[in-house]
Amino acid sequence: MPVLHGVNASPFVRKVRVALAEKGIDYELNPVMPMGVSDEYKQKSPLGKIPCWEDGDYLLPDSSCIIAYLDKTHPNPSLYPSDAASFGRAVWYEEYADTKLVEVCTPVFFERVVKARILKQPVDEERIASVRENEQPPVFDYVEGQLADREYLAGGRFSIADIATASPFVNLMHGGATLDASRWPKLAAYVERIHSRPSFKALIEEEKAAFSGQ
Numbered sequence: 001m002p003v004l005h006g007v008n009a010s011p012f013v014r015k016v017r018v019a020l021a022e023k024g025i026d027y028e029l030n031p032v033m034p035m036g037v038s039d040e041y042k043q044k045s046p047l048g049k050i051p052c053w054e055d056g057d058y059l060l061p062d063s064s065c066i067i068a069y070l071d072k073t074h075p076n077p078s079l080y081p082s083d084a085a086s087f088g089r090a091v092w093y094e095e096y097a098d099t100k101l102v103e104v105c106t107p108v109f110f111e112r113v114v115k116a117r118i119l120k121q122p123v124d125e126e127r128i129a130s131v132r133e134n135e136q137p138p139v140f141d142y143v144e145g146q147l148a149d150r151e152y153l154a155g156g157r158f159s160i161a162d163i164a165t166a167s168p169f170v171n172l173m174h175g176g177a178t179l180d181a182s183r184w185p186k187l188a189a190y191v192e193r194i195h196s197r198p199s200f201k202a203l204i205e206e207e208k209a210a211f212s213g214q
Contacts, residue, residue, distance in 0.1 A: 003029075004016060004052075005051055007032065008207055011105075011106070012102075017203055018167070081156075086154045093160075094163075094164040104140075107128065111124055140179070143187050169195070
């Protein structure tokens with residue numbers, strides 16, 4: 001059975017797990033923490049990052065690469081729009097989510113979950129306040145504007161754009177932060193809708209249960 005290396009609280013590992021659930025692909029999750037990975041793991045993932053996909057002798061790091069590969073090996077349902085314009089936009093939204101959204105959502109999670117619960121270190125609430133007041137608004141403004149009146153970001157249906165965009169907001173939620181629906185009504189409704197999909201909902205509940213035991 002294929003193995004996905006990584007931990008379920010990672011927005012990038014979550015991306016792949018949602019894609020696997022949407023496609024109905026069976027796999028094993030091998031928990032690999034993103035900090036202090038072994039030399040053995042770096043043989044699988046040269047950058048030392050998670051996730052990494054292993055299927056027999058086939059190794060493939062990076063969530064975007066893994067999902068693109070899975071869409072070729074298991075094309076139904078496809079997670080990419082079929083027309084070129086929508087395909088390009090979907091890949092762009094994935095990139096924006098993997099960089100800017102992760103950048104502004106992760107600090108809240110890191111401070112209140114990783115530092116407080118796992119590392120047993122003091123939480124820097126000033127850092128959280130700065131991120132929420134200065135860094136998050138322009139990024140959330142952009143996504144709000146891109147949604148307009150659309151149910152999905154690209155191609156009129158659920159795609160990689162939605163998986164990537166919704167994933168960092170799970171970490172924000174785990175960090176005890178919520179989206180201001182009065183300021184970003186379309187984004188708040190969109191995130192709630194995507195998180196309600198069975199593929200997302202099951203993982204969110206799994207992660208909540210894991211954190212509650214810490």
